[in-house]
Amino acid sequence: MTATEGGTITLSEPSAEEARDHLARAIDRGALVTLFGRCTVEYDGRAASQLGLGERHVMAKPDGTVLVHTDEGQKPVNWQPPGCTQEARIEEGSLELHSRRSTPEEELIVRFECISHVAVFETGEGSATLSVSGTEADMKGRILENPELIEPGFHPLATERDTPAGAVDIYGEDSDGTVVILELKRRRVGPDAVGQLNRYVEALERDLHAGVEIRGILVAPSVTDRARRLLATRGLEYVSLTP
Amino acid sequence: MTATEGGTITLSEPSAEEARDHLARAIDRGALVTLFGRCTVEYDGRAASQLGLGERHVMAKPDGTVLVHTDEGQKPVNWQPPGCTQEARIEEGSLELHSRRSTPEEELIVRFECISHVAVFETGEGSATLSVSGTEADMKGRILENPELIEPGFHPLATERDTPAGAVDIYGEDSDGTVVILELKRRRVGPDAVGQLNRYVEALERDLHAGVEIRGILVAPSVTDRARRLLATRGLEYVSLTP
């Protein structure tokens, strides 16, 4: 059964050939296509995976993205990133969706045993963009406007200051003129963030050579126990700040 | 227009009330629902975001997941994780999908200006599970079976050995009886992996105290320049191995 209304095409339990035709045409036209049916999925590329028969929802976007979703989980069970090339073909009477890309070489194959649904959506003009707040960038802005959030007398001198180990979020001086490095995290942090801050501090100590003292401060809403202990053994500090 | 076939229900350009009824019933029944139409999206929780009017594809899974996709990108533009509670309601004549959860408190609201498509899919029995190869676990297995992949005389003693800084991937000895720590990465590594290995080595040195020498080896297909320099300054080593 086929239905067309308002630019959207719907097929119910189409034959493999019907589905193939609509899928191929939709991809050519730059439409967004969804399929639902029993299928297997094979992936080979950065890793390799196999997924046996089951009912899944497949989405092919005009930008070359492919997403295969099961009935649970936020992440697709298999996928292909934007920029891939799709091909719809019939193999031994069954619909197959092949998606490829190079750099890196990657291929995804969805083989349908049975197709219960195909929908083709025309996605018109580009739509509004997302605005997010509560990010690390917001924390940075607040600290630059309000340095005493870190401590009285803190004075920011640069953001994204480069060191041999990477760029420091905020670089500045305390009231004594001692160099201070801030590492900002928008959420509760573990040992990894302490390691990151430590890398920057050590790299800067080596870079400025001579026994220059450098204070490293982790700025986050909270820290785990292990992170707190690591901070202590490394002589690093912590300031609580919520984005 | 409504169509039912093989357990799948499709609505084309439904009224807000029609859509609300089918959406609510589908969620109650534990079906998977997709909608396509012009909508705005608001999120408030771990962060906050706003998304203006545009055409989007919305999926609500029976496990409580909600995904909002635009015509591009692999990641949903907005989402809600598994375990959320959905509610479909009419507000000022428009369909709204509200999704909530606690711990942490999070809410997502999708407001439809116009709905071009609703589909309800019955997802039957649980389906096959994904099997992946080429993971870090595979690397670990290969090294344990074939320790000379690291170097002649390397002898693994434990995996996931605990240190004050976290668990070490592989812990062992070299031909001299010196302690060796391996950190495995399935892909090209940057400074973060060096920091991780360094944390483990330092933690173990402190833990075993006395000037025990400990070798740290990063095992990965390749390293970036900066990572290589960090390895050198920390006295750490690198062995190339592809998963």
Next chain:
DNA sequence: GCCTGCATCTCGTCC
């Protein structure tokens, strides 16, 4: 293209 680090990361696993 590669490098680097953020993310409402998500996810599994172990405690």
Next chain:
DNA sequence: GGACGAGGTGCAGGC
């Protein structure tokens, strides 16, 4: 439920 680290992480921003 928290902690910790892997991931085919995705993604933006810089070079």
